[in-house]
Structure formats: structure tokens, C-alpha cells
Amino acid sequence: MSKALKYLIPTMVMMMVFTACTDLAVKELDSKIIESTSGAFSGVDPAAALKSAYGDVRQFGDQANMYAMLEVASDELLVPTRGTDWGDNGVWRLLHTHDWDATHPYILNTWNNLNANGFRLNQLLAPESKASAQQLAEGKFLRAWNSFYIMDFWRQIPQRGVNDEASKAPEVLTGQAAFDFIIGDLESALTDLPTRTAGAASNVKDSPFASKAAARFLLAKMYLNKHIYLKSTPQAADMTKVIGYVDAIKADGFTLQSGYFEIFEKTDDSETIFWTDAGVGNRIWNGMHYKMFADGKDSGKDGGWNGFSTTADFYALFEGSAANNHPGAGQEERRGFVPNAPTTNGTGIGFGFLVGQQYNKAGEPLKDRAGAPLVLTKDFPGLAGNNERTGIRVIKYNPGNDNAFTSHQVLFRYADAHLMKIEAILRGGTSGDAAQTLFDELRTIRNASSKTVSLEEVFNERGRELYIEGWRRNDQVRFGKYSTPYGFKTNTDAYRDVYPIPASAISSNPNLKQNEGY
């Protein structure tokens, strides 16, 4: 064979090989690249983004994560482990006993959810998205709603711009800067937010929306808690601001309404300032015993999940005999009742605090799954080791109201604003109204006896009025009660007023500093 041929073959093959050399440009065949060639953010559809941001508020409706951090860590609720049920790796017990650490999954999930919502709102608020003035105002209100909880839980608010790379560590706002960031969003939102008038049918027909009243409500919350967030003492000027915001809400027509449990029906009322279209099912089934709806009006459907209960001490805050909560047992309106006769709404499920023997829709006593009478007890043998029947169940939304899956959950309501005003006056704010008068006004409309107003009584009254609405932890911290022993909690660590930054968040962002004590 000729020498030329000898070299030719491999040379040709090698050439073929090298023409196959590639620049390794990746091809996307089933996903869409969303950055422009320069990598810059090119905007989102503002209407769609706003809709999904309202959707993100629904996370409040779940019983885990955010709601658990707000309520199960307070003295209002506990989730006892019942045999093989509700152990869930101790997440509920750790919240109740204040023994959580930086790896608690609900703390991590909530951190991720609230911050991710904030980032999506940054995208909406970025100039590239070309949102209208009202869309911007609503976006800012919603960003403030998310930031408020981040502030309340952790006191540190990380920030990421829409064009920041994944590798960039978000900057972190703390203290005054974090406070000002939220106030800034709310104040600038006020201008272009619509005014919502209490009682208008359109308020519940449409999706929930932010209003001037909602922004003022959150501003009042911010100033009322300012001294907690900034570790100082209550300032009279801040308290006067709280009073001013509540008065402005009242000027839009919001006022106290009689008929306590009707506030939680879907029909509009004069108290609801801001709500979410989260289903109320979790609020109902959390606590109900398995048998409590199975033979109710939706016979054949699954009953409750038999989890959440309240502490005996919290139940004792209400007026009335502790022995039973049947209609006419002398209890105050807000403690609700356990029907022991057929009910008009056909569920057999009562309102408020469910204690003692429970009944079906025909008024017949219920039994538990093993056949014992379904008598709900005030006391528990412990956080674990519970049978199906321990614990008083708490219910504000009733499956008899509409149906179990009504998408209407109250987030801000006027009675809370009213109580904030009383508290602000007692903490040194200036108002033309007297705290006692306002206090009497609320207790009268709730058909409760009159009491002398004091900060201690305001704290108790907030519990009686706003139980399981997500405010108890915030109130307990502000009134210095969160680090006292209650229920099965003996832990008195004051640093637990603030949650730990999740461990994986700390390792993902060096700008975050772990909160003191953790």
C-alpha cells in the first residue's frame, strides 16, 4: 500500500472527527428560556402577577406553616399527638413547647413562601412590568403584607432585585430600615389604593382586594408593635398614629357589628376589612373529631381530622360555667355553644368552644371510633399519649354556614382595629375617645358584662374577640406573655419572641445573622 494512502485514511477520519467538534451550545427543546440575551429581566404581565400575588395570601388558610407559627406556638391552640396521628415528627409539639430550632420545617417553609412572594412582587413593581398606578399600589400593599410577617417572625428582611444573579447574596434590612421599608410601601400605596366601603355586596362577590382601610389597618399594627420591633418603649406619637389610622378606617364606614359568628359567614358585614379567598375547610376540619361530620349533612363524606384543640386556661378566659357549653349554660356569646338538640343548619356542629358530649345533626350523642361516648375533655394527659377525645375544639367558621369549602377567610377586621385604638390610648396615644367607653362599646355589642379597662384586660379581651384569627402570638409578645409558662410549655426563653432564621437560609446568605439566642 502506498505511503500516501497510509496516512490519508487516518487524516481523513481525524478531519471528520474534528468537524464534529462542537461549541456546546445547549438546545432547549421543552422549556422556554426567560432571560433576554443580555440576561436582563424583561417584565411580567402585571394583571396576572397581581392575581397570583393575591393567591399567595391564601397560604394563611393552611393549618401548617404560617398559621401554626402564629397560633400553635401561642396559648390558644395546641396539637396533641393522638396515638399514631398528628405526631408529624414532633413539629406541632415543638411549636407548643417553644423548643423549635433553626431547622423546624414550618419556619423554613414560611420563610421561603413569604420571601418568594416578595420577590414576585418585586417583579410586578419593577418598571419593566409597566403596572398601572393602582396595580402598583396593590402590589406595594401585598409586599407590605408579606414583609409585615417576615418582620414579625424574624425582624430581618432580605432583598433581591429582579436582575440579581442566583449567586448574589441578598442584602438584609433590619431594625429601623426594615420598619421604614414596610411603612414606605404602605404609605405610598395609600394614595392609589381604592376606598372600600363597609357592607357593599361587591366586597365579597369579587376576589379580595386591597383598600385604603386595609393599608391603614396594617399601618396601625406596625406602629402599635413598633417598640417591640425596634426594642424600645411605646412612644406617644406612634400611639397617636395608631389612633389616627383606626379613626380613618372608621370614617370609611367600618364599625362593630352584633351577631358574633355571622362575621365569619361569607356575606359581607361592617367589620371585614381584608380577607382572602382561601377555603375555610382547614379551619373547620383541623379540630373536628372524625365522627363529627361523617353523619352530618354531607353524610358519607369524611369527618374531621381530629387535631387542634385549645388549652383549658384559654377556655377559662370566657364568662360562663366551665361544666358545659350547651345553649343557655350562662356563657358569653363569644364562647359559642354545643348544640344538644337538632340544629337548624343540619350539621350538629356547634360554634366557638366545643366541650363535653358532642351530638349529631339529629341531636343524638356521638360515639368515637372505638364506640366510647364522644366527650371532649378540657384536659390532656400530655402533649403525646392522647386518645381521640381529649381537648376542647375551637370553631369560628361553621360547615353549616354555607358549605365546608367556602372561600372566604377574614384577615383584618374592625373589632381588632377598635381594640388597637383602646390599647394605643392606654399606651399614651391622644384621642378624643375614652378607652373605657370604647371597651364598654365592644363588650356591650358582644353581650358581655362590663369590665374596667386595663392593658391586662385589653390583652384578655383581644383573646376573647380574636381567638384563632392569627393574632395571638403577636399580642402575647407585645404584652410580654409569650415567654411565660402555659399549657405544656415550661420554656421561658425570652429570645423565642423572635423565630430563628432557618438554618438553610443562613447558609445560603452570609448577610443574614442568626437571631440572638439561637
Next chain:
Amino acid sequence: MTKLYLFIRRYLSVFLLFGALAGFAQGKSVSGTVTSSDDGSGVPGVNILEKGTSNGTVSDASGNYIITVGDNATLVYSFVGYATQEVPVGSQGTVNVTLQLDVTALNEVVVIGYGEVQKKDATGAISSVKAADFNRGVIASPEMLIQGRTAGVNVTSANGEPGGGVSIKIRGTSSVRGGSNPLFVVDGVALAGDDISSGGADLGRGTSAPRNPLNFLNPSDIESIDVLKDASATAIYGSRGANGVVLIKTKSGKGLAKQLTFNSDFNVSNQAKYYDLLERDAFLKGVADRGGDPVAQDFGGNTDWQKEITRTAFSQKYDLGYSNSYKGGSYRASFGYNDQQGVIKQSGLQKITGRFNINQSFLGDKLKTSAQITLARLNDNYAPISDNAGFEGDLLGGAYTANPTWKNDPDVQPNNSNVNPLSLLKFHVDRAKTNRSLINLSADYDITKDLNFRVNYGRDRTESERRSALSPELFMTNGVTDNGRASLNDIKSSSDLLEAFFNYKKDIGANSKFSALLGYSYQLFHREGSNTQGWGFAGPTTISMDQQIDHLEASRNSIVETVLDATNDYQVIGVDSDIFFRGELFPTPKLTTVSGKPSSRVRSVVIEKFEQEDELQSFFGRLNYSYADKYLLTATFRADGSTKFGGDNQYGYFPSVAAAWRLSDEGFVPDAFDDLKLRVGYGVTGNQEIPHNLYTSRQRYDYGTNARIDGGGNVNPPGLNNVAFANPGLKWEQTAQFNVGLDFSFIEGKLSGTVDYYNKNTTDLLIQVNSAQPAPQPFQWQNLPANVINKGLEFTLNYTAIDKESSGLKFNFNMSFNDNTVKNFDGVVDTGGINGQGLSGAFAQRIQSGQPLYAYFLRDWTGYDANGNNTYNGGDIQKFLGKGPLPKQYFGFSINYRYKNWDAMAFFTGQMGHYIYNNTQNAYFTSGSLGNARNVTTDVIGSGESNVNAPDVSTRFLQKGDFVRFQNFNIGYNFKLSNKAIKNLYLSAGGQNLFVITQYDGLDPEVNTNKALNNVPSLGIDYSSYPRARTFSLGLRATF
């Protein structure tokens, strides 16, 4: 048989023609016969080379050869297994040669990356296992052939499922994501690491792991498996070498003249161990003692549900191989059929393989070509068993917890969240069909006598279809009852490999030898497929589950037809009673409501399509230098470019260097040593087994989370979801490994062995972590700023106690020690999700600095208090307890004995120093579970546990995993037949998994259920795993 023989001969005559093309040169003709010193018979396929030239030939079927040589020629006769011989031709016209069997293993050839090397010249840590030493019995995939046979290689099958997943960890575990198996290279073709068949859809009882992608190889076709363990050996595979490389070489026809072999195995398997569950009376008493109503729970039967779902499984395997070699070439063709039943009813694996290897030389042996072709068809049958069923259980969990008083009748179904296991079997089908072809073509050309050029083309194609259905007649949640569900999961994957490289060899002076390799490689991976779910099959007439699948397939095709037009494609489609939508991505993502419901016999359908492509381009080189055959030096380098990474990190660079010193050739080492070699090596290798493109912000329509069919048959239109976030900094995971080893052999080779120490440091670990918030998605892939250190020691000892004509006794022992630690990591990552009632969010393992990977993170359980509730040392919190799932030691021990025509083999294997988390017990075998009228193991009665005690994740369910398994036993008789038609007949009987010595309470301590959390894998957790079988086999091997 004769017919087949003739057929094969005729068919192959085409290839034989190539033999005639061999060139010839001028000179003098020499002929002769090559015989074996063993039995005096002719040896075919011997390489005969004129020394110092590239002129050569190969002996024919009878060992005869003819070659034309120049003056003063010396002929070199070489053949695997025989000592190479050189004979000066002088004036002879006939040269007959008797080759001596090579008694030492030193001349044994080991396969390395892009070549082969004699064992004595190897500088890296390589374990080689030949076919004779493979494990026997029911074996579905090649890794199981070497389980326990090599030090430093820990092969664990996840469970006892036929063809189920196998994890192979070489020198410890260093990765925190899926894809930590080594690279498999079959006859030079590096395989993609992806699964080739679907894991199946979740129809309501969890998801399961796909079967082993290597099942397509017929173990009978494999000649040797070589495992490259240290970085100096694997660095030539660069970015894919960090977990080690397993080189599989298939049998060729070399040296086998007109040989027809027939093998057959027949196996009988039974489940090796059962849980000791309560029988009816004890169950009813247990329920009553826990406040339940025994009358309400008594359905009159007395059923052993474990027995109801299991069977005696029969497996059969037939292999037919024909080999021939002749002047200038050889070939081997084989056909295999294997039907393996699983011990769980409905599960099984049927495998049909065909393989053809041909080698052919041209141009006087200057051009050597070869082709290796594998065709395989796999028919998988699945039982409804998953990795993550809730407390209702999958088939196994259901059988463990089923009320023993239920009748063993699939048509009597309890109105309960728990399903009658027999109903689940009856109203369920799940099958997959997979076709795979692997073709490798190569040509090798000697440009000069020193320089050789080689080109390889490899093509791997797979098409897999998985079809499953649940009948509307099954009483089950998730909307199955009265509606039925079905799913179709199709995957097509392919890889195309093109490689070209130069080999240069030169003797410089008397003592120095130099060789070099330089090459280029390009591989294209393509993967596409679709997933379809259907709901609502009940109609006026009952249809079979096969019809359900047919209807879904027809509906899918007609729906796709409806939405596809000239301009529009789709990524996701959904149809239910209210809506019909199509989500498309290109040119702009758009979710469109399609008008007019398509005609569909299935009420709700969701269809998703996926397609991905990745490329890998590499440049590699190797230099070898040896001086006086005593001092050996190897250096390799590979640059890998991959589309798995973007920006500046697209290329990774992987160097290595190794040296060896043959001490036995030095004067100061006593002559008693036949071999003594010290090896030292260091290298850097990489890992890129992460999902496609994680560095560009991309979106697609969500499938599975949102675009699914809920229990009411509703489909929610999905939103655009982020699948990746801009992350141009993402880079290669790197492992630097140092290795020092000693190979030794003395007392005339009777005692030989290897000792190796290694230290592996893995950095920039690729992992899915929580995004730094605020971020658009909770997770992103990152290089973890941490080190995972694996260090260990490996021993191999081989001792030949008797080596006589009439008898022989050999012992082989290997043992490995490995220590694993995570360092310099300032975060925590949880994994090991635990399933069961009241265990939402429960996990058992945490990755944290200072701990071994996957260390257990549990409550420290100390027993029950007076009320029967848990007590914990240190309180109700999870903590590290110094216990992990990684075995600290593992070993294999075999004894081979032969006496006259008899031979016997026994093989033991074991693992020590690790713990297993028994999620099965955690989820099912508690007092509370019995209180809820679910069956439990007998030890629950009298355990002192209250029925209201919470079975939280704790050391209560953690047990030592140490075990010793009598893995293989085989006894055989070799008939020396005078009958010429059958040259050799060998009959054998044996057993597999004869017994296990362990303290573990579960079914088997060799277990690994996939309990990954957020894509971080787990290890060593047992959750109603497919039970392992004990197998007895009869085998026949005949050579014609």
C-alpha cells in the same frame, strides 16, 4: 441443533469473506501448528507476529498457520492464558510450537480506559473479575456478577425485585444527589447514566424506582468486568470518573474454533423471610385490648396475607453461543432467553438478548476492525409496590396491615382506606416493554509499527413504554373507585459516541519504553418522551384493564391530533368534563383553551411531553514511561466540555499521575517474592450527573403537581413554572484522590494479594439546596462549599492451598474499610423522608459538618413509661447519635474446591458497621396501628406500648445492619465425554442467598428504599421493600 449450526455457518460466511481480503507480502513461507501444553490439542486464534514488524497472522481452528516472513525472522506467538514464546525461524519451513499455560496471573491482561495493559505493568488500582469467578444463580444485571468479589466495590441491590435497582459504590459515597453510580463502559462505549425506563406513574399508592438500566446485558455474554477505582485509573474518563469506572468486556470468538455452547439454568425461588404477623384470634384480642370492637372487626376469615401475595417463583434461562476464529478474524454470536418470575405475584422480568461480536483484520493485520452488537428486549411486569406509600400501604404494606379476618377473596373489598391486597393485585396491571440496541464499530490501523490510529463509533438506543391501570372495580381513594385510572409513560433515549485516538509506542534504548495516547471524544445524549394520565373509564359496559390502556392510548393520540396544527406544538394538554386546554412553549408560552371537547372515551386526560439533549466533548491523553521494566510512570489528562454547565465553567480539566515500582525485580527483595509492586497515584476527577441545564432561567408548564387529575377527575390548568434559575457559576463537582497500593505474590504464586489505601476529597458537591430568599423558587442547584472525605483500606488475598492434577483448593478473600466524613459545611440538609400515619414531614437523616454522609438524626429512644408512652434521652428532639447507614467494612470470601471431575464453590459476603432505619416497622408495626385495626407483628403484643403512643422517628426503629450472607453455593460435575459430538458437558446444582446471619429484624439487611427529600438521596432506609428470595438452581453447560 445441527440445523441451527448450519444456519449460523451460512449466515456468517459473509463475514468470512472479509478474511480473504487479507493482504500478503513477499518473502519466505513458514507454516506449522500451535498446540497447547495442557492437552496437546491445537490452539486456534494464536497471534503470530514477525518480531519488529507489523506482519502477522492468526492460527486457524486446528491451530495451523501459515505466514510469509523476511530473512532472519523471529516469530512471536502470543495468546491469552499462555506464556508468549519467541522462535527464530532460521532456515526452517515448518515451525511447530507448544504454548505453555501461563501459571502466574501477572501476564493477565486488565482492561483500562482506551486500552489494555498487562497486570504487572498497571499503575492504578484496578480490580478485575473474569467470567469464571462471577456470581451465579438468578442474576439480572452485570453488577450483581461481581457483588462481593472485589475490594473497595460495594454492590447493593435495593431489594429483591427481579431486575430492581442496584447501587454500586466504589470506595465510599461522596455524592449528595442521584447518579452516584460509577460510569459503565461496555466494549469501549460509555453509557449514559440515566434510567431508560419509567419509574411509573403515581396512581394513588406512591411512586417506585425504575429498574436497572443495565438489565439489557446478558450476563452470559460477559467475559470480564474490570473496575477502575483510583483517580489515576479513572482520570482518563475525566468528568465521569469520580465514582469509579466499570469496564465490561463481552465475549468474542477469539481462540474458539467452531464452538457451539449451550447453557441452561433452572431456578426455584421462595421468599427468604416473612414478618411474624398476628393471626386472627390474637389480632382480634389485640384490637379489643386497645379499646376497639372485635365484633365489628371480625370478618370471619383467617388469612395469611403475606402468603396470599407471594408464590414459588420459577425462572429459566437459555443461552446459545457460537464462536469461530480463523485466519484474520473471529466472531461470536449468541442468543439468550431469560424468564425470571418474582416471588411477589405479578412481578417478573423477561429478557431476550442477541449479541454479535466480530473481529476482522485487513491489510496484513494492519487494519483491524470490530463490531459489537447487542439487541435486547425486556418485558417487565410490576407488582403495585412503591417507595413512599402512606399508611394505607402499597401491596406489601397492605398485606402486612390487612385485617387477617378478611376473606382471601379479591372480590370482597373492605369499605376502608386499607385495600384488600388481593383486590389490588386483581385490579391492577403494570407492564413495561423496553427495546435497547447497543452497537459499537471500531477500526484500528497501524500507520507505522509504532503508531496506531483507532476510531470508535458507539450507538445506544432505547425505547421504553410503561403501561399501567387500576380498575374502577378497585375500592381505593384517589378517585379510583367507579372511575379507574391509567397511565402511559414513554421514554426514548439515545446516545451517540464518536471517538478517535492515536497510540504511539516506542522503545528508547535498551531499557526505556515509552507510549502515548492522544484522543478526542464526542457524545450526544438525547432523551424524549411523554407521560399521559387518564381517569374515568367506567361506562355502560365494564371494560378490562387492557382496554382501559387501549382507550387511553387511542384518546391520547386523537387529542394530540386535535390540538396539533401546522404552527402549534404542545408541552402539556389537559381535558376534563369542563375544560380542554393546551399549553405550548414556542415561540411564546401560551395556555389556550381549545374549543370543542375532543372525542375521548376517557373522561379526563393529561398529557405531557419532554425532550432534552446534552453534549459532552472531550480531549484526552496518556503518557506511559517505563525504565528497566521496574520503574513505571503514567500521566493522564482529560478536558471535558459539557452542556450541563454554562459560562466559564463549561470545561473541566482532570489530570492524574501515577508511579509504580516493581520491587520484586530489585536484588534486595528475596526471591521468594514472585511479584512485589508498589503503586502511588494521585488524580482529579469530576462529576456531572445532574439534570439538564440548571444555569439558565427557564420555564415550562408544570406537570404532576398541578397538571394532574385529582380524585374528582378535575384537571387544573398549570402555570408556567421555573425549572431553573440563572446560575452561570454552576460548576463541576471534583474529587481528588490519593492512592497507595502494594501488589504481592509469593510461594510460587500460591499466595498473592493487594493492599490499597486511598483518600478521596470531594469538593463543590452538586446538590439541590434552598435558594437564598427572596427568590422565585425554593430550591436551586449549587456547588456546596463543603468537603466529603472518604478514606479507606482494601485487602485482597488469594491462596491456593492445593493445586494438583486431580484436586485443587483455593481461597479468595477481600475486605474493605471505609470512613466517611463531611467537613467545612456550615449548613444542614435533611433527607430520608419517613412515611406513615402521623409522620408528615418526618425525616431520619441529616447532612452536617463533622458527621458521615446520611448520618441518622433521631430521637434517642429509651423505652416506654408507665403509661406506655415513649421516653427519650435528652428530650423529644432529634439529634446525631454517631450512627450511619454507610457500611464501615464489607467483605467477600470464596472457597473453590475440585476433585477429579467434581468441583464445588461457596461464596460469602457481608457488610458491617452500619445501621438500618426500619420505616416498615415505624409505619405499620405499632400498638396504635393495631388499635386502628391494622395488623402488626406479634412482638407488638406485650411490648408495653400504649395504643395512644406516637411512633415518632427515633432510635426505636434503628437497628444494626451487620450481616453475613451465604450468597452462593455451587457443586458441579464435568463429564469427560468420548463422544465427539459433545466436547464437554457440565452439570451443576446450587443455591443463592442460602442464609443470612444478622440482628436486623426486617426481612433483609441489604436494603435501600429511595427516601429522597427535595432531590437529596437517602441511604439505608427500609420501607416495605420487595422481599429477597432464596433460590435453588440446576444448571447445564454443553460445548459442541
